[in-house]
Amino acid sequence: MAYFKVEKLVKYFGGLAAVNGVSFEVQKGEIFGIIGPNGCGKTTTFNMISGVFPPTSGKVIYQGKEIQGMKSHKICHLGVGRTFQVVKPLGRMSVLDNVTAAAFSRVNTIREAREVAEKTIDFCGLAPVADVLAKALPIAGRKRLEITRAMATRPDLLLLDETAAGLNPTELLEAIELIRKIRGNGTTVIIIEHIMHLIMTLSDRIHAINFGQSVAEGTPKEVAANPQVIEAYLGKDYA
Amino acid sequence: MGILLQTIVAGLLKGGLYALIGIGMTLIMGVMGIINLAHGQMMMVAMYIAYVLNTMGVDPYFSLLVAMPTLFLLGVLIQKYLLNPLIKVDTILPENQVLMTVGIGMVLTEVIRFIFKSDYKYVTTSYSSATFFLGGISFNVPLTIAFFIALAFTAAMFWFLIKTDLGRSIRATAQDKDAATLMGINTGRITVVTMGLGAALVAAAGCLLAPVYYIFPDLGGPFTAKAFVITILGGLGSTVGAILGGITLGMAESLGATYLGMEYEDIVGLAIFVAVLLFLPGGFKRLTKV
Amino acid sequence: MKKTPVAAIVAVAALALLPLVLADNYFLHLLILFLIWVIIGSSWNIMAGYTGQVSFGHAAFFGTGAYTAGLFVMHGGFSAWWGMAFGGVAAMLLGLPFGAICFPLRGAYFALASLALNLILMHLATIAERFTGGMQGIMIMPTFVSKVPYYYITLGMAVATLVVVQSIIRSKWGYYFVSIREDQDAAESLGIDTNRYKNVSLAVSAFFTGTAGALYMNYMGFIDPHVVFSLHDYSVMAILVAIVGGVGTIYGPAVGAFIMVGLQELFRSGFFGLFKYLGDRTGSETFTQAMEVVQHAHVLVFGILVVVVILFLPNGIVGDWGKIRKSVFRSKPAA
Numbered sequence: 061m062a063y064f065k066v067e068k069l070v071k072y073f074g075g076l077a078a079v080n081g082v083s084f085e086v087q088k089g090e091i092f093g094i095i096g097p098n099g100c101g102k103t104t105t106f107n108m109i110s111g112v113f114p115p116t117s118g119k120v121i122y123q124g125k126e127i128q129g130m131k132s133h134k135i136c137h138l139g140v141g142r143t144f145q146v147v148k149p150l151g152r153m154s155v156l157d158n159v160t161a162a163a164f165s166r167v168n169t170i171r172e173a174r175e176v177a178e179k180t181i182d183f184c185g186l187a188p189v190a191d192v193l194a195k196a197l198p199i200a201g202r203k204r205l206e207i208t209r210a211m212a213t214r215p216d217l218l219l220l221d222e223t224a225a226g227l228n229p230t231e232l233l234e235a236i237e238l239i240r241k242i243r244g245n246g247t248t249v250i251i252i253e254h255i256m257h258l259i260m261t262l263s264d265r266i267h268a269i270n271f272g273q274s275v276a277e278g279t280p281k282e283v284a285a286n287p288q289v290i291e292a293y294l295g296k297d298y299a
Numbered sequence: 300m301g302i303l304l305q306t307i308v309a310g311l312l313k314g315g316l317y318a319l320i321g322i323g324m325t326l327i328m329g330v331m332g333i334i335n336l337a338h339g340q341m342m343m344v345a346m347y348i349a350y351v352l353n354t355m356g357v358d359p360y361f362s363l364l365v366a367m368p369t370l371f372l373l374g375v376l377i378q379k380y381l382l383n384p385l386i387k388v389d390t391i392l393p394e395n396q397v398l399m400t401v402g403i404g405m406v407l408t409e410v411i412r413f414i415f416k417s418d419y420k421y422v423t424t425s426y427s428s429a430t431f432f433l434g435g436i437s438f439n440v441p442l443t444i445a446f447f448i449a450l451a452f453t454a455a456m457f458w459f460l461i462k463t464d465l466g467r468s469i470r471a472t473a474q475d476k477d478a479a480t481l482m483g484i485n486t487g488r489i490t491v492v493t494m495g496l497g498a499a500l501v502a503a504a505g506c507l508l509a510p511v512y513y514i515f516p517d518l519g520g521p522f523t524a525k526a527f528v529i530t531i532l533g534g535l536g537s538t539v540g541a542i543l544g545g546i547t548l549g550m551a552e553s554l555g556a557t558y559l560g561m562e563y564e565d566i567v568g569l570a571i572f573v574a575v576l577l578f579l580p581g582g583f584k585r586l587t588k589v
Numbered sequence: 590m591k592k593t594p595v596a597a598i599v600a601v602a603a604l605a606l607l608p609l610v611l612a613d614n615y616f617l618h619l620l621i622l623f624l625i626w627v628i629i630g631s632s633w634n635i636m637a638g639y640t641g642q643v644s645f646g647h648a649a650f651f652g653t654g655a656y657t658a659g660l661f662v663m664h665g666g667f668s669a670w671w672g673m674a675f676g677g678v679a680a681m682l683l684g685l686p687f688g689a690i691c692f693p694l695r696g697a698y699f700a701l702a703s704l705a706l707n708l709i710l711m712h713l714a715t716i717a718e719r720f721t722g723g724m725q726g727i728m729i730m731p732t733f734v735s736k737v738p739y740y741y742i743t744l745g746m747a748v749a750t751l752v753v754v755q756s757i758i759r760s761k762w763g764y765y766f767v768s769i770r771e772d773q774d775a776a777e778s779l780g781i782d783t784n785r786y787k788n789v790s791l792a793v794s795a796f797f798t799g800t801a802g803a804l805y806m807n808y809m810g811f812i813d814p815h816v817v818f819s820l821h822d823y824s825v826m827a828i829l830v831a832i833v834g835g836v837g838t839i840y841g842p843a844v845g846a847f848i849m850v851g852l853q854e855l856f857r858s859g860f861f862g863l864f865k866y867l868g869d870r871t872g873s874e875t876f877t878q879a880m881e882v883v884q885h886a887h888v889l890v891f892g893i894l895v896v897v898v899i900l901f902l903p904n905g906i907v908g909d910w911g912k913i914r915k916s917v918f919r920s921k922p923a924a
Contacts, residue, residue, distance in 0.1 A: 136780035332697075524704075
């Protein structure tokens, strides 16, 4: 039995198919990359997995349980955390309060929540800005806050939606290190990314989507060598 | 049967006016994304303009020519100096602009009360209570005239929204403000024009209503309530919906008044509001897609 | 989130001792009104200021509480004090199905629906004459002749409300409320059942507002639909109290209540009788007329206040304290 699996996911918006038959399986402990050109349905797929909206058809199976159509907060409690491509900081709360709010998904008292939050903040390297208001963070900080907050819900499976977009080279290296650390902790990671360097270095396996459909899957090397993928996704630089 | 038909006619005539009120509100809703809770109060101001002109011997239908530009200007000033500045203000409450319209509504009501006191005023015309009969059904003359003028304004509004550049810009802004800005539309100016238009339309409704309604400072509130029932009924931001909503409310009120009793006239609208929330969230827009 | 400031404890102690030195009925009356507004303002604030769900019809809950107390007397001749036990519960029972319907619809729906709820109840209370007394309202005999017992009861309730609000805000619920206000999608992704916690917030808010309504019935001895379901006097005033003081702050509504009740009285009484005094002394008509103008202007002033506060002090006196200090006292705001 696969640890996590999506089967023939389909999502229509009005008459338009944003996702039209995406299927893949993820093994426990893996870093699984999803690539594809803009508007191919990657974020829509994430939104269906994390319950932002239900799929038109298809299944999402997590640890043997069908979770498609469940509410976001339930899915979070099952152990699936996510970040948003367009970051959604709780602006007028400090970084610590943002993470504390997330920690309450596993504990009930403020003392425990604070403790979990502080540990998570240390783990993710946000300690120097713990008391800063979330809206005052620069973009790299906000992206990292997304990850930290998701980690505070103690996910078993973490969905990262373009957490490296907009980062400079140093910040990128830090992000790669953090994601490795998170996996090292036993968390399975599914990652959507445009930055090829990051996804090629990190992922154990990569899944390619085009026009809402699965087209290729394999190790980074295999996917990078796939002529269809080269043409459609990687562009001339990689051809 | 006669009574039913009579009731429907009365409701339809009233519905035409309500549609005019609703279109202004729904335009504002569509473009600015806010409910204008001073809408009825703006109408009330227009009715007082009609009243003052009437005391000087001007027919209420001619007072349209004064009330509409005046209210257009009032709308423009409100949007420019009171509502648009709020977009930049950093605050916790998302409904800041709606709250502002509540304040504006209070100020308009009280300023009018200050000048004219609280007592009822009437715009008396020779035809205020004139009626004519058509197939055994009585038609109130001023309401019938009002209905057709309202129809004309509605048609003109549609022509404006569909055929003119400014109209298209307004519709574009209503659909997607950011995209409209990227297309080079000055959305700040569009919001100002829209508020002006909304105010002018409701001013027209006010002048048309003046000969058949008593005028007092507090009538704004109930009409604001009617306007938002119409808007919710039609689906927030839908112009076609607002017309259907206006006519539905007019009919429902007059049916309610005839068959349940006068005291139920006001509650019918609210009951419809609740029913729409429960059974058709999104209003007629969901059905018509316009 | 900080500890209870010393100022708040001192203020409560001072208020508790006040009737011992100052037993003037007029002042006690004003203080009771102020304390009732502390309760209503804080209740509105927990839902709008903390959870971001703005209600334009809080009079619905206030009136429900008041009528619960009144109906205990009218039907069955119980004491109106039973309303204190059940008024809040009745308001909560009104709020829960209402929230269940409106909260899943995002956007302006909730605000508008609350306004409609307010109007519907006002009409119903007027129409159902047999049950509510209609426009005649409900009149009861007050329990106490002196204002002092009412004062202490209201003070106790106001303090209780503030303590409960404060402890909620510093708990898991508080974090959840603010998260919902800041970003619903993010809140959902963090495991927060946003609809459920919006309802929790509404229930708390409705409960305290309803209890305040029941207290009002007991204290004033008279209610009618247009008094307790009044859009301007309660729904808008509740918003004003919270905004003027500071939305989303614990003590903001208390500060706002003090200012708003003070202002209301200032105008209602013609600058605390100043004009009447001057009029009597000089025998001049002008002052009597000026007094009438001032008395009628209080709603106008409220309207202008809404406009000015939203434009210039959107976070209220407590929320914008740094800004105020900077411009008024020319000192640096506390970081």
